[in-house]
Amino acid sequence: MPCLLVDSHAHIDTPRFNADREDVISAAFEAGITRIVDPGCDLDSSRFALSLAKAHPGVVFAGVGTHPHDATTYSDEVGTCYREMAQEAEVVAIGEFGLDYFRMLSPRYVQRAVFCEHLQIARDCDLPCIIHVRDSHDDVIELLRAHGQGLRGVFHCFSGNVAQAEECLAFSGFMLSFAGPLTRQGNALPEVARMAPLDRILVETDSPYLVPQPLRAKRNEPLFVKHVAEKLAEIRDMTFEEIAQVTTANAIRLFSLDTDPSRQRRSESEQRQIGNDAGASTATQSANLQDGGESTQ
Numbered sequence: 001m002p003c004l005l006v007d008s009h010a011h012i013d014t015p016r017f018n019a020d021r022e023d024v025i026s027a028a029f030e031a032g033i034t035r036i037v038d039p040g041c042d043l044d045s046s047r048f049a050l051s052l053a054k055a056h057p058g059v060v061f062a063g064v065g066t067h068p069h070d071a072t073t074y075s076d077e078v079g080t081c082y083r084e085m086a087q088e089a090e091v092v093a094i095g096e097f098g099l100d101y102f103r104m105l106s107p108r109y110v111q112r113a114v115f116c117e118h119l120q121i122a123r124d125c126d127l128p129c130i131i132h133v134r135d136s137h138d139d140v141i142e143l144l145r146a147h148g149q150g151l152r153g154v155f156h157c158f159s160g161n162v163a164q165a166e167e168c169l170a171f172s173g174f175m176l177s178f179a180g181p182l183t184r185q186g187n188a189l190p191e192v193a194r195m196a197p198l199d200r201i202l203v204e205t206d207s208p209y210l211v212p213q214p215l216r217a218k219r220n221e222p223l224f225v226k227h228v229a230e231k232l233a234e235i236r237d238m239t240f241e242e243i244a245q246v247t248t249a250n251a252i253r254l255f256s257l258d259t260d261p262s263r264q265r266r267s268e269s270e271q272r273q274i275g276n277d278a279g280a281s282t283a284t285q286s287a288n289l290q291d292g293g294e295s296t297q
């Protein structure tokens with residue numbers, strides 16, 4: 001099954017998928033959404049996301065992190081667990097983490113401290129960051145300038161204006177990800193989507209939240225990422241296929257999704273066996289590329 005689209009952000013670990021999680025993953029897969037990144041929101045959901053990724057190698061990938069809503073649940077012990085989990089091939093990002101001053105479910109100083117902890121984990125583990133920003137743009141930019149230099153990642157479900165997008169894009173390793181709000185009226189997102197460089201954009205659902213319009217579903221799911229990509233194509237005056245190709249390539253590049261984790265682990269141990277033979281490791285990589293890095297469930 002070729003990869004048409006990547007849902008770069010879907011919380012399929014949440015209880016709202018308990019009744020039909022496997023069906024949801026299959027429906028997306030059958031429709032060509034053959035890769036899904038599931039970012040954890042606290043230790044438990046990060047563990048669950050990782051277990052889903054292990055159960056669906058090459059299809060579901062995990063992020064590990066603590067959402068700003070849950071920042072008060074973060075501790076050094078939790079951070080240690082994330083670092084351990086980050087060694088697993090199925091963990092492709094640190095996050096989601098960030099600052100949310102709209103709901104302010106954790107005190108601002110706690111959110112800021114936990115944000116910085118995640119930046120350090122991402123740096124130490126050499127993984128991209130999945131960053132949540134809500135009514136907190138200035139603080140996120142300030143903390144990234146102070147502690148995030150050289151990191152890479154995504155501003156997920158970007159919801160700001162053009163000036164804010166420019167500040168985000170000034171971090172050269174970061175992309176903007178568009179979700180359901182792009183399909184709604186009354187925001188600056190079409191302008192942002194038009195100005196963002198093609199090699200810096202992703203699409204996502206943020207399932208189970210943010211159902212794209214005009215769908216009337218009560219729950220969002222990875223299958224619906226098509227509607228975000230369609231809207232993006234319309235705004236950019238490109239074909240759906242072009243947008244699919246571009247955003248898929250970006251997601252694969254940012255999260256290093258092009259290798260089946262089981263194969264990657266095998267090739268890593270092969271590489272260890274053969275020491276520093278660079279020629280052999282290049283051969284392994286190109287073998288992975290030749291079969292498209294695809295796998296079935």
Ligand SMILES: [Zn+2]
Nearest residue numbers: 009011096206
């Ligand atoms: Zn999210």
